[in-house]
Amino acid sequence: MASPDRMTSRISEFDLIARIRARVAARDDVRVGIGDDAALTAPPPGRWLAIAMDTLNVGVHFPDDTAAADIGWKALAVNLSDLAAMGAEPAWCTLSLSLPNAEAAWLDGFLDGFLELASRHRVALIGGDTTRGPLSICVAVHGFVDPQGALRRDAARVGDDVWVTGTLGDAAAALHEWRAGGARSEALRARLDRPTPRVAAGRALGGLAHACIDLSDGLLADLGHVCRASRVGTEIALTHLPLSSTLSIAHPPALTQRWQTAGGDDYELCFTAPRTARLAIEDAMSVCDTPATRIGRIVAGSGEVVVRDAEGELWTPTEQGYSHFVE
Amino acid sequence: MASPDRMTSRISEFDLIARIRARVAARDDVRVGIGDDAALTAPPPGRWLAIAMDTLNVGVHFPDDTAAADIGWKALAVNLSDLAAMGAEPAWCTLSLSLPNAEAAWLDGFLDGFLELASRHRVALIGGDTTRGPLSICVAVHGFVDPQGALRRDAARVGDDVWVTGTLGDAAAALHEWRAGGARSEALRARLDRPTPRVAAGRALGGLAHACIDLSDGLLADLGHVCRASRVGTEIALTHLPLSSTLSIAHPPALTQRWQTAGGDDYELCFTAPRTARLAIEDAMSVCDTPATRIGRIVAGSGEVVVRDAEGELWTPTEQGYSHFVE
Numbered sequence: 001m002a003s004p005d006r007m008t009s010r011i012s013e014f015d016l017i018a019r020i021r022a023r024v025a026a027r028d029d030v031r032v033g034i035g036d037d038a039a040l041t042a043p044p045p046g047r048w049l050a051i052a053m054d055t056l057n058v059g060v061h062f063p064d065d066t067a068a069a070d071i072g073w074k075a076l077a078v079n080l081s082d083l084a085a086m087g088a089e090p091a092w093c094t095l096s097l098s099l100p101n102a103e104a105a106w107l108d109g110f111l112d113g114f115l116e117l118a119s120r121h122r123v124a125l126i127g128g129d130t131t132r133g134p135l136s137i138c139v140a141v142h143g144f145v146d147p148q149g150a151l152r153r154d155a156a157r158v159g160d161d162v163w164v165t166g167t168l169g170d171a172a173a174a175l176h177e178w179r180a181g182g183a184r185s186e187a188l189r190a191r192l193d194r195p196t197p198r199v200a201a202g203r204a205l206g207g208l209a210h211a212c213i214d215l216s217d218g219l220l221a222d223l224g225h226v227c228r229a230s231r232v233g234t235e236i237a238l239t240h241l242p243l244s245s246t247l248s249i250a251h252p253p254a255l256t257q258r259w260q261t262a263g264g265d266d267y268e269l270c271f272t273a274p275r276t277a278r279l280a281i282e283d284a285m286s287v288c289d290t291p292a293t294r295i296g297r298i299v300a301g302s303g304e305v306v307v308r309d310a311e312g313e314l315w316t317p318t319e320q321g322y323s324h325f326v327e
Numbered sequence: 328m329a330s331p332d333r334m335t336s337r338i339s340e341f342d343l344i345a346r347i348r349a350r351v352a353a354r355d356d357v358r359v360g361i362g363d364d365a366a367l368t369a370p371p372p373g374r375w376l377a378i379a380m381d382t383l384n385v386g387v388h389f390p391d392d393t394a395a396a397d398i399g400w401k402a403l404a405v406n407l408s409d410l411a412a413m414g415a416e417p418a419w420c421t422l423s424l425s426l427p428n429a430e431a432a433w434l435d436g437f438l439d440g441f442l443e444l445a446s447r448h449r450v451a452l453i454g455g456d457t458t459r460g461p462l463s464i465c466v467a468v469h470g471f472v473d474p475q476g477a478l479r480r481d482a483a484r485v486g487d488d489v490w491v492t493g494t495l496g497d498a499a500a501a502l503h504e505w506r507a508g509g510a511r512s513e514a515l516r517a518r519l520d521r522p523t524p525r526v527a528a529g530r531a532l533g534g535l536a537h538a539c540i541d542l543s544d545g546l547l548a549d550l551g552h553v554c555r556a557s558r559v560g561t562e563i564a565l566t567h568l569p570l571s572s573t574l575s576i577a578h579p580p581a582l583t584q585r586w587q588t589a590g591g592d593d594y595e596l597c598f599t600a601p602r603t604a605r606l607a608i609e610d611a612m613s614v615c616d617t618p619a620t621r622i623g624r625i626v627a628g629s630g631e632v633v634v635r636d637a638e639g640e641l642w643t644p645t646e647q648g649y650s651h652f653v654e
Contacts, residue, residue: 031375035556036480037412037541038379040472043370048358051453052365053421053467057460085364094380096465126378133384138423138465140380145367153363214364229362 011102016130019104020095023111027124030092039126041092041142048147052082053140062193063178068109069116070193071137076117077195078216079141081267084202085214087151088143090121098133113194121199149206151271156211156230160272160298163209163281165198165290167244168219169256172263176255187246195267200288205271208280212271218262222270223305233301239310242293257315261307272298338429343457346431347422350438354451357419366453368419368469375474379409380467389520390505395436396443397520398464403444404522405543406468408594411529412541414478415470417448425460440521448526476533478598483538483557487599487625490536490608492525492617494571495546496583499590503582514573522594527615532598535607539598545589549597550632560628566637569620584642588634599625 011019021034032040043049056075058064066074076093083090095114099106118125123141170191177184178192198214205212211230213222219241227234241260248256273281278294285292307315338346348361359367370376383402385391393401403420410417422441426433445452450468497518504511505519525541532539538557540549546568554561568587575583600608605621612619634642 031474032477032479037409037539038377038415038468038470040375040377040413040477042474043376045372048367049370049376050365050367051419051421051467051469053423053455053465055423055425055456055458055460055463055465057425057458060459082364086367088365092378094378094467096380096382098382098384098463128380129382131382131384132387133382133463134461136382136425136460136463138380138382140378140421140467141365142378143365147358147369150359150367152359212364 011104013102013130016102016107019107020111020125023115024125025119027091027122030124030126033124033126039094041126044144047144048150050083050086050088050143050145051140052079053138054078054082055136055138058135066193068106069113072110072113073117073194075137075139076114077197078267079139080117080121080197080199081195081214081216083141083143084197084199085151085212085269086145087149087202087206087212088145089203090123090141090143090199092124092126092142093118094140095125095128096138097128097130098136099130100132100135146206151202151205151209151212153211153213153226154229156226156232156272156298158232158298158300160210160274161278161294162223162234162236162270162272162296162298163292163294164215164219164242164268164270165201165292166266166268167242167247168266168268169259169263170244170247171195171265172259173247173251173256175265185246185250188250192265195265197267198269198290201269201285201290204284204288208277208284209271209273212269215266215268215270216264218264219270220261220305220307224303226270226272227301227305228303231302233299233304233306234296235299236296236305236307238307238315240293240295242291338431340429340457343429343434346434347438347452350442351452352446354418354449357451357453360451360453366421368453371471374471375477377410377413377415377470377472378467379406380465381405381409382463382465385462393520395433396440399437399440400444400521402464402466403441404524405594406466407444407448407524407526408522408541408543410468410470411524411526412478412539412596413472414476414529414533414539415472416530417450417468417470417526419451419453419469420445421467422452422455423465424455424457425463426457427460427462473533478529478532478536478539480538480540480553481556483553483559483599483625485559485625485627487537487601488605488621489550489561489563489597489599489623489625490619490621491542491546491569491595491597492528492619493593493595494569494574495593495595496586496590497571497574498522498592499586500574500578500583502592512573512577515577519592522592524594525596525617528596528612528617531611531615535604535611536598536600539596542593542595542597543591545591546597547588547632551630553597553599554628554632555630558629560626560631560633561623562626563623563632563634565634565642567620567622569618
């Protein structure tokens with residue numbers, strides 16, 4: 001850990017930028033990186049550019065006891081997850097940090113998490129800014145996608161299977177445990193603090209899947225976006241929803257089912273694909289070491305998301321997902 | 328103005344995004360805009376992509392009585408100013424809005440200013456997010472620049488003239504008047520709230536100017552960045568610094584000189600160019616209706632910025648510019 005001296009070390013804005021710049025990795029397609037008015041990059045010919053931007057605010061998007069390194073990881077992860085949902089290959093990112101004060105140790109920790117994830121996906125940090133203000137982290141990411149391989153929300157078709165990667169509900173369970181203040185599982189908390197953006201899976205699904213979305217607001221809410229955009233409906237089998245063994249042991253089904261369907265922050269991919277692609281999808285997911293489960297199918301409709309229980313009866317969720325402004 | 332009903336109208340996050348989406352202009356090179364996990368765009372072949380990102384926080388970057396429309400304008404303007412400083416042609420932007428609450432009238436006002444400026448420069452708003460939090464606006468902008476026309480901070484050469492566009496110090500004067508709480512000039516306040524990004528001038532300078540920077544932190548501080556990056560020094564003539572008639576009438580020279588040299592928020596361009604380009608630069612600035620003034624020259628050195636008064640004596644500034652974290 002940082003020495004007491006470093007913990008209280010305040011640094012100027014210019015030193016702060018220099019501290020970031022010193023740790024940033026290079027990429028051949030970055031012509032001018034941090035340190036000018038704008039970054040200059042050379043996009044590859046013939047590919048589209050995927051651009052996403054997401055902000056994390058303290059107390060809204062992460063508990064206030066979250067470690068700096070985890071905040072750094074998550075700020076980039078939620079953005080890479082958006083690129084994954086488009087089937088894009090990540091390339092560059094910019095970072096805007098609003099900090100109540102500029103502590104060297106906090107910044108170093110933040111960069112540890114942020115740059116560790118950036119390095120795994122060969123993402124170069126090319127610019128941004130630092131300002132004084134309540135803790136807030138805004139990240140924009142840029143990636144490349146072949147025009148024929150882009151995954152969109154509005155491409156689901158009647159008869160498609162509905163799939164999800166990984167397991168559902170762990171992050172919501174961790175948030176519940178944190179709020180309740182009782183026993184807490186470190187494994188669940190890691191899922192909340194260090195989500196895994198499914199970048200390799202998203203890229204592998206280009207040309208195989210029809211529609212795709214990443215699960216940030218909860219399965220039912222996010223599937224609702226896909227169904228409305230695609231002008232279809234969907235039927236989901238409650239018992240098919242993937243569940244981690246940690247979660248199944250730690251909490252009763254009444255809670256785990258609520259978190260699997262309506263909990264946010266999973267950052268798994270939910271995608272639809274024709275039945276004929278089942279084997280190809282299983283192969284592709286196996287190659288990139290990403291579990292994927294069929295959880296239902298796309299039906300005719302206009303945005304309806306229906307969940308059926310083990311007996312085939314309609315199951316009514318207790319919440320419909322997460323919206324920042326609805327209290 | 329908005330009716331009392333609209334003033335207190337709270338809207339959900341999804342309605343808020345729908346409200347933004349309904350007002351956004353199209354561009355042929357935007358393949359997928361607002362409403363998916365990421366935007367998809369088709370960059371033009373053979374050009375570089377310029378990417379900048381800047382955040383505005385209430386109380387730090389604008390007075391807390393600033394009108395919503397002016398905040399919207401300024402949030403985009405400071406970013407377009409960064410593209411201008413690279414000589415880039417603006418194309419797309421993303422917007423992350425953190426709002427303490429979601430009021431329809433505030434959002435509509437914000438969009439009035441933001442989209443008015445976007446429309447003038449044919450910039451398409453292609454994505455971003457809305458979150459709950461203290462008022463903060465993060466914008467990322469993307470533009471195109473020819474590799475041989477890109478303006479950088481590190482390209483100033485000994486013997487270059489130093490130029491600035493427009494006039495200096497008005498925005499700092501407005502901030503001073505606002506803080507002092509006495510008589511206030513609307514013309515000065517407009518320069519603080521609605522800066523003019525010098526986009527046409529920046530593009531016209533590609534191939535003519537050597538180095539360029541936009542003036543956000545104050546002339547001396549920003550020229551210092553150019554000189555350190557270029558490993559040169561500069562000598563500036565205090566009496567050559569352009570001054571608006573409004574400012575010269577409203578305040579005494581001791582104050583105006585301080586604001587011209589150390590005040591922030593002007594968003595004029597400061598650039599260096601060889602003496603042989605003087606006529607071409609005057610022609611180019613005339614074509615894009617942007618006043619430009621020669622204020623000094625680049626000399627051998629290692630980052631020194633020297634100011635001389637009317638008698639040629641060294642003039643010592645009282646402040647060196649603005650840094651968010653130095654109090």
